[in-house]
Amino acid sequence: MALVVVLVTALVLFSMAKSLVILSHGEAFRTLRYYHETNVHYLLEAGVADVRANLLLQPDWKVGFDHQPLTNVPGSYTVVFNTTGAPFHPDESVSNLQGTSAVPGPRGDVPAGCVDLLVVARSRGLEGRAQVLLRRGVEVASNDSLHASGKIKMTGNVTVAGIKSAEDPEPVPAGIHSARSVDAADQITWTGSAAETASISGRVTSASLNPAAISLSGTHTTGGIGVGVSTTAPSRPDIVGTVASQSSLPPPAWNVTGITVLNEDHYATGPISLQGDLQLDGGNLYIDGDLEVNGSISGAGSLYVTGKTSFKGDSQVLSNTSGVALFSQGSVRLEGLDGLEYLQALAAGDPLLAADLADVRTLLDDFQHTLQSGTPADLLFEGSHLDQVRRALAGGTQSPLTGFQSDTLGRLRDRVAAAPASSTRDFMVERVSAMRDLFGHCWATEQDQVLADWLAGSSTRGIWDVAIDLSNLEIGEQLIGQQSRMGFDRLGSSSFHGIIYTNGAFSAAHHIDIFGAVIVDGKADQEGLTVGAQTLEPGDVNLENGVDLLFNQDLLSKSLAPPGNVGVTSLGLWLEP
Amino acid sequence: MKGRNALSLLEVLIALAIASLAILTMVGVFAGGLQLLTAGKELAVSTGVGRELMEQMKLLPFAEIAEGTFDGGLPTPPVANFPPSPYPTREVSGMRYTYRVIVSVVRPNLKSITTEVLWRNSKKTILQTYVVNGG
Numbered sequence: 001m002a003l004v005v006v007l008v009t010a011l012v013l014f015s016m017a018k019s020l021v022i023l024s025h026g027e028a029f030r031t032l033r034y035y036h037e038t039n040v041h042y043l044l045e046a047g048v049a050d051v052r053a054n055l056l057l058q059p060d061w062k063v064g065f066d067h068q069p070l071t072n073v074p075g076s077y078t079v080v081f082n083t084t085g086a087p088f089h090p091d092e093s094v095s096n097l098q099g100t101s102a103v104p105g106p107r108g109d110v111p112a113g114c115v116d117l118l119v120v121a122r123s124r125g126l127e128g129r130a131q132v133l134l135r136r137g138v139e140v141a142s143n144d145s146l147h148a149s150g151k152i153k154m155t156g157n158v159t160v161a162g163i164k165s166a167e168d169p170e171p172v173p174a175g176i177h178s179a180r181s182v183d184a185a186d187q188i189t190w191t192g193s194a195a196e197t198a199s200i201s202g203r204v205t206s207a208s209l210n211p212a213a214i215s216l217s218g219t220h221t222t223g224g225i226g227v228g229v230s231t232t233a234p235s236r237p238d239i240v241g242t243v244a245s246q247s248s249l250p251p252p253a254w255n256v257t258g259i260t261v262l263n264e265d266h267y268a269t270g271p272i273s274l275q276g277d278l279q280l281d282g283g284n285l286y287i288d289g290d291l292e293v294n295g296s297i298s299g300a301g302s303l304y305v306t307g308k309t310s311f312k313g314d315s316q317v318l319s320n321t322s323g324v325a326l327f328s329q330g331s332v333r334l335e336g337l338d339g340l341e342y343l344q345a346l347a348a349g350d351p352l353l354a355a356d357l358a359d360v361r362t363l364l365d366d367f368q369h370t371l372q373s374g375t376p377a378d379l380l381f382e383g384s385h386l387d388q389v390r391r392a393l394a395g396g397t398q399s400p401l402t403g404f405q406s407d408t409l410g411r412l413r414d415r416v417a418a419a420p421a422s423s424t425r426d427f428m429v430e431r432v433s434a435m436r437d438l439f440g441h442c443w444a445t446e447q448d449q450v451l452a453d454w455l456a457g458s459s460t461r462g463i464w465d466v467a468i469d470l471s472n473l474e475i476g477e478q479l480i481g482q483q484s485r486m487g488f489d490r491l492g493s494s495s496f497h498g499i500i501y502t503n504g505a506f507s508a509a510h511h512i513d514i515f516g517a518v519i520v521d522g523k524a525d526q527e528g529l530t531v532g533a534q535t536l537e538p539g540d541v542n543l544e545n546g547v548d549l550l551f552n553q554d555l556l557s558k559s560l561a562p563p564g565n566v567g568v569t570s571l572g573l574w575l576e577p
Numbered sequence: 578m579k580g581r582n583a584l585s586l587l588e589v590l591i592a593l594a595i596a597s598l599a600i601l602t603m604v605g606v607f608a609g610g611l612q613l614l615t616a617g618k619e620l621a622v623s624t625g626v627g628r629e630l631m632e633q634m635k636l637l638p639f640a641e642i643a644e645g646t647f648d649g650g651l652p653t654p655p656v657a658n659f660p661p662s663p664y665p666t667r668e669v670s671g672m673r674y675t676y677r678v679i680v681s682v683v684r685p686n687l688k689s690i691t692t693e694v695l696w697r698n699s700k701k702t703i704l705q706t707y708v709v710n711g712g
Binding site: 003005006007009010013014016017020021023024025027028030031032034035038039042043045046049050052053056057070071072073149179180181182183207209238521524525 | 588591592595596598599600602603606607609610611613614616617618620621624625627628629631632633636638658661662679683684686687689691702703704705706707708709710
């Protein structure tokens with residue numbers, strides 16, 4: 001009997017032991033696989049870097065690698081270039097870096113100036129592939145409108161969309177990427193109420209392998225999401241060195257409460273705090289210290305700031321030769337004002353203002369709807385429906401749209417200006433005036449100057465009238481591409497036009513439009529940023545409460561790449577057992 | 578009748594022997610299993626902390642990735658902030674992981690970065706990749 005009991009007990013214990021062995025071995029194999037997957041990932045990156053290094057020295061290089069090992073880890077990478085044309089093996093790469101027209105490749109046509117690169121890496125029975133498109137002269141991941149080395153936190157209504165360029169407003173996917181590879185959840189997050197949402201037209205990716213690294217429940221992400229995705233970090237400009245090298249430049253003549261106009265390069269020691277406006281007429285500004293601008297910024301030029309940067313109000317800085325509007329070693333903060341709510345509050349106590357505001361909304365909606373109803377050729381001619389709506393908005397020599405008076409925006413501006421003095425009032429007067437300028441009348445004798453100003457980025461005054469009266473399809477197409485920024489909902493928003501690059505943290509809050517791209521490349525020696533109750537570390541991003549990021553792909557591509565360089569424009573990595 | 582129902586000494590001895598063997602085996606198996614689970618967890622953590630430093634180094638400008646061997650166990654002091662944080666050590670769940678970074682120049686525009694993560698004196702994971710100038 002005892003023997004039977006012992007044997008049965010031993011059987012039960014044996015079963016438990018076997019379960020434990022299976023469990024622990026399974027866990028051990030999983031972690032070992034994770035390690036080997038990581039190894040393969042870095043082997044693939046090494047292969048891409050090795051090919052780029054060779055192409056930089058010799059653009060016609062097509063030698064490839066056959067099981068090229070690394071010295072300190074097991075495994076190898078292989079790159080095979082096809083030099084004979086079709087038929088192609090699926091793992092072959094095709095270099096068309098020096099070509100002048102597209103050539104066929106195993107994954108479709110390879111554009112001129114590009115390399116369709118496929119790297120295969122193997123280690124300990126694991127195989128991984130990286131498909132990379134290299135393009136000469138570009139070195140940033142071109143579809144990432146927001147590239148952060150830290151966490152990305154979004155709150156409330158946030159929109160991320162993209163266009164190819166200001167000149168060619170064809171929609172492109174605009175993704176966001178966190179390069180923070182820590183194996184932890186919530187590297188990219190969105191939170192908001194049921195009435196709020198985030199909309200991202202491109203791919204949302206995180207370098208973290210954690211499956212919960214991206215938490216975007218309740219958002220619209222048409223490009224999908226991906227964890228464990230690696231992209232090449234943008235090149236890192238030496239901001240401190242650049243500013244130091246310009247220290248012999250003259251200081252600007254600051255107009256602290258009025259308009260400071262800079263038409264040549266200047267150097268200044270911070271902290272600088274401007275309550276008035278800053279206008280860059282082709283001049284770059286180098287500041288050793290912090291910069292705070294509470295007025296608007298406009299014009300063409302670049303700002304280099306070794307400290308923190310803070311903008312309130314409009315900041316429409318167009319790029320010059322470098323293509324980048326703001327380099328800030330320290331953290332960057334963009335703070336907008338909710339001007340629309342302010343207008344609605346004024347309208348509640350002023351029936352005439354309420355009527356004008358309602359007319360503006362109707363007319364702007366009509367303008368947008370009309371733009372979507374036909375081609376530029378159908379819409380852009382003097383006396384067209386679009387022209388009549390424009391006159392109703394901002395005046396002109398001929399009749400406005402039936403049922404409306406001329407210059408509704410002008411009347412609205414005057415009524416807002418009569419409200420009690422406040423910074424929000426001043427901001428809204430500027431915003432309404434700017435929109436009135438955009439739709440305003442332009443005399444025939446002024447057309448050349450208006451066009452020149454618009455092309456130089458210094459003014460938008462009268463540009464719609466010029467486009468309509470001259471039936472200028474080229475300008476019309478560009479303006480139509482930016483139509484989302486002319487809607488009623490954007491009337492109270494602040495905007496930043498250009499590329500933002502920072503080594504600190506980045507925060508944009510309260511109805512901010514960013515037209516360009518944001519690169520947050522955190523450095524450990526920089527201070528973080530405190531926003532409300534939260535602290536952002538260098539590299540972290542905070543977008544909250546009505547931030548619209550309209551990605552300008554060409555502007556980013558031209559921004560940080562020295563001519564002749566060979567950069568990664570897109571990168572996909574995948575592992576196979 | 579009584580003698581037939583009672584356990585024989587031989588039966589008891591065999592039962593005791595089997596029970597002892599089973600218990601000893603179980604203890605060994607449980608100990609080994611737990612050890613394997615702990616080792617697996619530490620390997621996963623060491624891989625993660627290795628990646629963490631690797632990605633920090635990849636973000637640096639090419640010129641700031643200093644050639645040489647940096648041993649967090651000595652520790653070799655950073656040269657102009659290289660290697661970046663979390664070098665020289667990283668503590669996770671009470672376990673101290675020590676970094677060792679080896680940077681060598683493969684070609685003038687290509688550097689090799691190796692990150693070793695050491696723990697429990699003799700255990701280590703190694704990751705290696707290349708970075709290119711301008712990338």
